[in-house]
């Protein structure tokens with residue numbers, strides 16, 4: 335623990351609201367609680383209505399206050415929650431009162447940091463909490479909750495325990511008589527390590543899916559000028575966000591908007607139409623289109639007639655189908671912004687493509703940049719154990735042990751203060 339200060343923060347959103355929640359955490363807060371509710375005795379986890387007064391006897395607000403006794407609280411310390419009216423004037427007055435009672439304002443993520451140091455959460459739980467607070471779509475919410483409720487911690491702890499066991503057996507091969515060890519222990523630990531390595535690698539393949547859920551799928555509309563990319567973009571985002579005109583080369587910059595498709599966050603981008611442009615600005619726009627394509631998870635290629643060659647990795651849309659007599663090609667999707675046709679089919683195809691990109695199933699664990707790096711470290715060590723030990727079980731044991739340490743860092747069981755600090759600073763105030 336860094337210090338024993340009593341800390342407080344506004345845990346609800348700042349600004350005017352119906353109810354505001356101020357949270358206080360520290361050791362032995364019962365006297366402070368008695369003072370707030372103006373009672374000599376109380377029970378934890380009961381809601382007390384109080385005419386909350388400052389030290390001059392002036393009413394601050396009519397509030398509800400709850401006491402959570404250590405260790406059964408979010409931080410593991412005593413916690414007081416004050417539910418007041420959500421006016422800044424009230425909140426400021428409560429803050430003044432708390433400052434006068436030797437409390438200080440919490441730093442970003444300080445509540446969670448205390449929960450971590452009091453073993454209430456491990457770092458993957460904190461990662462889950464950060465992701466949940468950032469969640470905009472339903473898929474983000476469910477993925478974050480899986481991680482927050484300890485699902486990932488169990489998987490990591492299991493992997494780590496297996497590595498500790500394997501490493502202990504490997505070290506024992508040198509120190510003990512083979513009669514004292516389980517039969518074929520050398521073969522067993524090798525095959526166990528291989529199984530573990532493939533399981534970890536498999537889980538890592540879900541990183542793309544997890545990242546797409548967390549940061550959004552990048553879907554980009556491309557095609558020649560004037561085919562109706564901006565019109566389709568506007569149709570999909572549901573507003574006239576991009577300029578539409580019959581002048582070829584209307585869109586010059588990338589226009590992006592976030593939308594929710596089937597619970598997935600999508601970053602949809604409209605781009606400058608591709609042609610042999612002579613105009614300098616249009617040329618830059620076309621360069622940007624190519625950059626967007628590189629960064630895209632999915633490309634929607636818009637045409638006005640069926641092209642000779644079709645790229646199967648893209649969704650091929652033939653727009654302005656109202657002007658066509660023949661709309662029978664099965665490998666493309668015909669749309670008309672003018673007649674408002676074909677968009678159900680287009681949306682369904684986008685949904686199916688997204689599911690396909692996710693590999694059918696979403697990852698067992700929620701992986702972020704921090705955990706991905708450490709998983710890579712683990713894979714590197716297990717790879718080395720298997721391929722470089724050359725009969726030396728001390729080397730084998732050491733690599734597997736390091737692999738286990740990498741997982742320990744994911745959980746925060748093995749931690750440096752930099753890792754913890756970097757994680758907590760991503761939280762908001764009051765968490």
Ligand SMILES: Nc1nc2c(ncn2[C@@H]2O[C@H](COP(=O)(O)OP(=O)(O)OP(=O)(O)O)[C@@H](O)[C@H]2O)c(=O)[nH]1
Nearest residue numbers: 559560561562563564565579583584585607670671
């Ligand atoms: N008939 C018909 N016209 C359409 C349709 N969709 C778009 N248009 C018209 O086609 C013209 C070009 O549309 P935009 O959406 O600006 O085309 P764009 O591909 O974004 O063009 P650039 O930005 O220049 O690359 C406009 O006049 C639209 O009204 C359609 O489905 N049918």
Ligand SMILES: [Mg+2]
Nearest residue numbers: 563564584585
């Ligand atoms: Mg356009």
